[in-house]
Amino acid sequence: MVVRMATMSDGDVDAIFHALADATRRDIVARVIEREQSVSSLAAAYAMSFAAVQKHVAVLERASLVVKQRRGREQIVHADPATLERARLLLERLETLWRHRAAAIDRVLAEDPET
Amino acid sequence: MPVLSAQSDLEALSLTFVTEHAAPIERVWQLWADPRRLERWWGPPEWPATVTAHDFTVGGRVSYHMTGPAGEVSAAWMRVTEIDAPWHVRFDEGFSHDDGTDNPAMPAGECDVRFEALDDHRTRMTVVFSYASVDDLDLVTRMGMIEGFSSAAGQIESVLAG
Numbered sequence: 001m002v003v004r005m006a007t008m009s010d011g012d013v014d015a016i017f018h019a020l021a022d023a024t025r026r027d028i029v030a031r032v033i034e035r036e037q038s039v040s041s042l043a044a045a046y047a048m049s050f051a052a053v054q055k056h057v058a059v060l061e062r063a064s065l066v067v068k069q070r071r072g073r074e075q076i077v078h079a080d081p082a083t084l085e086r087a088r089l090l091l092e093r094l095e096t097l098w099r100h101r102a103a104a105i106d107r108v109l110a111e112d113p114e115t
Numbered sequence: 116m117p118v119l120s121a122q123s124d125l126e127a128l129s130l131t132f133v134t135e136h137a138a139p140i141e142r143v144w145q146l147w148a149d150p151r152r153l154e155r156w157w158g159p160p161e162w163p164a165t166v167t168a169h170d171f172t173v174g175g176r177v178s179y180h181m182t183g184p185a186g187e188v189s190a191a192w193m194r195v196t197e198i199d200a201p202w203h204v205r206f207d208e209g210f211s212h213d214d215g216t217d218n219p220a221m222p223a224g225e226c227d228v229r230f231e232a233l234d235d236h237r238t239r240m241t242v243v244f245s246y247a248s249v250d251d252l253d254l255v256t257r258m259g260m261i262e263g264f265s266s267a268a269g270q271i272e273s274v275l276a277g
Binding site (some may be wrong): 091092094095097098099100101102103104105106107108109112 | 117118121123128130133134136137138139142143146152155156157160242244
């Protein structure tokens, strides 16, 4: 999956990360997609506490965007590109449905007599 | 196209849709509040919706089913959790068993809809859908109606692009 992710265009990857609301979490995902990292090495990269970074990782973990594994004394974080890609495709499908509904709303409004 | 923006948030598993319609707020509100109007736009192409119960009050339930081209039926529900006509409605939604009772094995999501009068004859609608997990979202979009709909949507888009 990582290979497939790497072969995606910059635009595709940008689109995925654009959707991530928080800049730090977006950065964490970008880092762990490149290579898996321990929570402590991630924490060293940001001007915030270890606990704060751990919280961000937990949020990403709950959304299944990253997976955390304990390896000895370290907690290793790696990305779950399968989930990222799946979620993106699913949201796209839902978006298509809503584009149709919006057009249908306008049709109904046009057909209805003004009351 | 009436769609102003469509923004998905992978992390929150939500989709925010902003549309604008050339009608007063009350008429746009009636598209949701009047079951006969709701069923005219809710179902995807070839999957017309039939609203069988429609209690648009807090705690009230809206039940509907959609009928596919081969006669297949997909039943679903909404339960109103907040309402402030004609500006806001929030509801939980999910699927039903064939007999119309809730199917708790199927995913449920939450939908928040806000209406804003831009002037006397223009209304902005903001719809936010959110799901608890990718699996829920997966099941929702796997429902036959959306599969069937995707091909039709593709046709619409190619017509618009041509």
